[in-house]
Every structure is written in structure tokens, then in C-alpha cells.
Amino acid sequence: MPPTSRAFAQSSGATSAYARHLQAASAYVSYYGGTIPTPAKYRNERDILEDHHQFIRTDEEADTEEKRIAKSYYDKLFKEFAMVELARWREKQIAMRWRTKQEVLDGKGQFSCANLSCRNHRSTLDENPDEEGGLRSVELNFEYAERGEKKHALVTARVCEECADKLRYVQRGDKSKRKRSRGSRSPSRGRHHRGRSEGGEESRRRSESPRGRRRRLDPPTRRDDSRRRRRRHHERD
Incomplete structure (x- = not known):
């Protein structure tokens, strides 16, 4: 296997001071044990405005630094x-x-x-x-x-x-x-009441129609016919 060149050996290592620091810290933790603290997430002004910006601001005072940044942007x-x-x-x-x-x-x-x-x-x-x-x-x-x-x-x-x-x-x-949304209830009640009144009016019209009167008079007329037939039959006998 050919020997590794010096230029290749340099390029395979950490390329920045921060990367070398992380590499050394990882080696330290793997040998001595422990954990590496997680760095806090960096928040830029865009993140702050997304959290605190308001279309219409009503508060005059800002009690935190992030709210002051959002209010300063709003005032501009x-x-x-x-x-x-x-x-x-x-x-x-x-x-x-x-x-x-x-x-x-x-x-x-x-x-x-x-x-x-x-x-x-x-x-x-x-x-x-x-x-x-x-x-x-x-x-x-x-x-x-x-x-x-x-x-x-x-x-x-x-x-x-x-x-x-x-x-x-x-x-x-x-x-x-x-x-x-405002008139969703009253029209339904109106339709309900109107439906009941129309139904009562329709049943009244049916009862007053000649066909309805005929239906009410048909049963007694048939009984009268049967009685007449019986009387005629007895008179013949």
C-alpha cells in the first residue's frame, strides 16, 4: 500500500478550529466518559418576529428583549x-x-x-x-x-x-x-312552522273535498243498501 501523502493527511483531518475542538471533545468523552452539553439553538430576528409579531399591536411596553425587537420592527x-x-x-x-x-x-x-x-x-x-x-x-x-x-x-x-x-x-x-351563520336558526324554525301549517291546511282541504266527503259517507250508504235488500227479501218471503 503506498504511503499516504502529506497533503492527503492534512485534508482528511478537521478543517477548522471549531471542528478540531469537537473532535478533541469527542475523544475526551469517549476515553474519560461524560456527555457534551448541547449548545442552545440560535434564534435570529426572523425567528423572533415569527413568534412575537402582531398585525395590530395594542401593548405599549415590551417586557422582554424579544418583544422589544418585535415592537421596534412594528414601529418602522x-x-x-x-x-x-x-x-x-x-x-x-x-x-x-x-x-x-x-x-x-x-x-x-x-x-x-x-x-x-x-x-x-x-x-x-x-x-x-x-x-x-x-x-x-x-x-x-x-x-x-x-x-x-x-x-x-x-x-x-x-x-x-x-x-x-x-x-x-x-x-x-x-x-x-x-x-x-346569523340566520341559520330562524329560517329553520320558520320552515318547520310553515310545514306544519301547510300540512294542516292540506289535510283540511282533503277533508272538505267531495272525494273526502264521499269517503266518509260511503260506509253508511253501503249498510243502508244491505238493510234494504234484507227487507225486500223478507217481504218476498
Whole structure:
């Protein structure tokens, strides 16, 4: 077997100081026994915002460092108009967030459509700074779930006519859903009462019809006929 070259021997070992430290610690534990403590999981700002960010913040004070970071990020957002995601508008599901400073400087969500998946993202300032380019200010009651709690907020979004139709479609679905939930009991009771009244009216009409009267009169008429036959038979005898 040819001898191992020096370059190959160096490349097969640990390549960094941290890797060599882990290798030495593993050898120490395997010889002397014990365990290596697991390092704490590193949390970046994205992880902190996913845990503590709120669409509408009501708390003025933050008692922990992570909440202070989330509040600092929230205070930097511009909440006059919102950005919208309508990729799943057919399922009546939308997503909304506030605009960042760079989006405000670029005119996104005010001079161009706020829908992130819209094809009409060319700013209206390119045509005429004094005109709005057919954008519509749509105000909607945004219902969302946050930390297992259902919330709602009145939000304004600047969108093109095509995306405005999509938002109206979502709003109509939410309104019809609320109407069905509010009136789900009273119509059923009304139908139930109406069904009983219609049934009683129908039975009354049947009883008053000539056919119904004939059915009630048929049995005594047959008995009368049998009695007449018996009388005639006795008279003949």
C-alpha cells in the first residue's frame, strides 16, 4: 500500500478550529466518559418576529428583549395602506401586511397595485404624477387568526380594477358566510312552522273535498243498501 501523502493527511483531518475542538471533545468523552452539553439553538430576528409579531399591536411596553425587537420592527412599518397577497383569492383566502420604508419610497401599494402577485406593477408615476392610473382604494374588514385568537381590522389597500374585483369577491363570500351563520336558526324554525301549517291546511282541504266527503259517507250508504235488500227479501218471503 503506498504511503499516504502529506497533503492527503492534512485534508482528511478537521478543517477548522471549531471542528478540531469537537473532535478533541469527542475523544475526551469517549476515553474519560461524560456527555457534551448541547449548545442552545440560535434564534435570529426572523425567528423572533415569527413568534412575537402582531398585525395590530395594542401593548405599549415590551417586557422582554424579544418583544422589544418585535415592537421596534412594528414601529418602522407604514400603516396607511397595506400590501395584499391574492394568490389564493378563489379560495377566499388573502394575506395582508404593512408596507416597509423601501416600498413607500418606491410607491408600491399607493401608486402601483398593492397585490404582490399582480401583473400590473408598473408605477402610475411613470405616466402622469397627477393621476392615479385607475387604482382603487378598497376598504375591507380583514379577519385573521393570531396566536389561536380570531381578530379583525379595518384596512385600506390600493389595487387595480382587476384585483379590486378579486377583493370584492372575497368580501362577498365573507358577508354571505356571516349572514348564513346569523340566520341559520330562524329560517329553520320558520320552515318547520310553515310545514306544519301547510300540512294542516292540506289535510283540511282533503277533508272538505267531495272525494273526502264521499269517503266518509260511503260506509253508511253501503249498510243502508244491505238493510234494504234484507227487507225486500223478507217481504218476498
